[in-house]
Amino acid sequence: MSDTSNPIEALAAHHDSPGEPFYPKFATSPKLIKEAKKLVALYPEGKAQSAVLPIIHLVQKQFGFISDESQQWIAEMCKSSVIHVAGVVSFYPGIHRKCPGKNHVRVCRTLSCALGGGEEMFALLCDKMGIDTKSMSDDEPVGISADGIWSIEAVECLANCGFGPNVMVNDKLYSQVGEAKIDEIIAAHSN
Amino acid sequence: MSKINYLPGKEPHPSETRRIFRNVDREGYNPSIECFIEDGGYKLLADALKKQPSEIIDEVKKSGLRGRGGAGFPTGVKWTFIPRGNTKPVYLICNCDESEPGTFKDRFVVHQDPHQLIEGMIISCFAVGAHFGVVYMREEFPEAAKIMQKALDDAKSKNFLGKDILGSGFDLEIILHRGAGAYICGEETSLINSIEGLRPYPRIKPPFFPAAIGLYGCPTIVNNVESLCQVRQVMEMGGEVFAQTGAPRSPGTRIIGVSGDVKRPGYYEVVSGSITFGELLNDLCGGPKEGRSFKAIIPGGSSSKVMRCDAQLKAANGSPMSVFDIALDLDSIAAHGSMSGSGGVIVMDDSRSMPKVLNNLNRFYAWESCGQCTPCREGNPWMLKLTNRMLSGNAAPGDVDLLKDVADQICGKTVCAFGEACAWPTQAFIAKFREEFVALTEPINALKPHSDEARAARQFLGRED
Structure with a gap:
């Protein structure tokens, strides 16, 4: 036996994040179960598995990311298996396995925004939020500031190409972001 | 029906026909x-x-x-x-x-x-x-x-x-x-x-x-x-x-989204085939930015083949024409070797480096490949590595052909159309802007190792560099 963990364990392992204090720890509640059942009921009978993505969104919205325990609960809710849920979770870039910061910032890096200076905005945002750009890679696309207030991620097309560079903070989209607007954005979400 | 007024600064251009976007930016309209x-x-x-x-x-x-x-x-x-x-x-x-x-x-x-x-x-x-x-x-x-x-x-x-x-x-x-x-x-x-x-x-x-x-x-x-x-x-x-209304084989209006290097990027709903690229870019979008000229157009979303603005094209009757004379409908664009796709026009002016643009697109496709088919899952990161290598000045002239070769090997060999979508940009950029790619390469780089393995192997293979 070697000391190196196998890739499946590495995939399931918990990654500590400074953003965790800002989100409640995953726990089921009657309200959550009710909401999940409501989502399952939307789909035709016997197709509970279809609700896996909506339930993942429900959990992620509330708890910030998809933890191991939550995957088991999601599998239970949509009458599927944990490995199946893990397969879905690991596929989508929009689902986090590591807790993001209190404010999650997404910066578009695709062509139209890049032509408008999106990549410079990304670097500038990282700088102002105190996030090391070197901490990010294709395997670890989300960078989190040490205080956990900010996390940043370069994403592909946000579908507002005519008005780039586009930056999305939580659910709010900011378009035509320039240097001046960055300060505004940071100020608007700082409290 | 009451007269439609649009929000100040967001009025449609006179050559537009607003049907689907009739209520977009309309004064006093809300989604209720x-x-x-x-x-x-x-x-x-x-x-x-x-x-x-x-x-x-x-x-x-x-x-x-x-x-x-x-x-x-x-x-x-x-x-x-x-x-x-x-x-x-x-x-x-x-x-x-x-x-x-x-x-x-x-x-x-x-x-x-x-x-x-x-x-x-x-x-x-x-x-x-x-x-x-x-x-x-x-x-x-x-x-x-x-x-x-x-x-x-x-x-x-x-x-x-x-x-x-x-x-x-x-x-x-x-x-x-x-x-x-x-x-x-x-x-x-x-x-x-x-x-x-x-x-x-x-x-x-x-x-x-x-x-x-x-x-x-x-x-x-x-x-x-x-x-x-x-x-x-x-x-x-x-x-x-x-x-x-509109072009005979693609009637109705089309929503064209223009992004990139034009004065007024944005969305325009026009009757299909009623205007040409020249009218779209020069009249509706206000032309190129100050002191610049158009260099390349991606006519229908990133996967459609890029068109070179100074290319000499031939109309159906044999008379010479330019990219700007192509009418904006599905068949006219298809007749000139690209596609109208989803109507997303991306424009680049003469300040842009085409290898850099392609590198951005390759990164997109490498990131978004779902990983089901081997040619696409493996090929896209290879294409990205090759364009990265060109931008960092470590590529040899042969890498340009290699890049095209990888794209050719993906195209048509996958389950879905992603294979074509990721290969077409590379194929078209190299076919139309080959000199820019070659200019970034040096023959001596063909001797350079590009991976840790190759570097390790090199130490037993003689020449110091």
């Missing part, structure tokens, strides 16, 4: 159901429900409406692919995944005028006999998801959805299903797998298309947001009248 009904909304639905479904399908076929998602497949024909004598439930899915770089049209419909889409969708569901519809919306539209959910709830409370719609005996439920940031989910079979709760790998087709075997193994129609809104227009105008 009251506003839509006041404007005459849901009347078409009441009329349509009195017809036979086959009449609606015939009308859409007569209109010659072609899908607006990218492939341009005739919508009415797609609907008839549901097998005859089918006893399974039929599903209709609205593809609101809008993830092709350069495309930003559906966003404004779902944010500002969601009921237009819902009405078009109900009519389409009635026509194909679907009692369950899904709006598949990308996760990056959280605000639109809220608006759309409210719109669906409102429509249900007014009996435009639910049981026995407007006393016609037709039942329909439409739900909102959100993706999670994957480009591939815009591919219809991948989208279906995503709704089924599977890992969204595209399915093999042919022999069976979703219209025969789709969601839950049942016949499923997948239509783009704009296509479904156009169905509503067809109902309003009548198929024959609709077919009379």
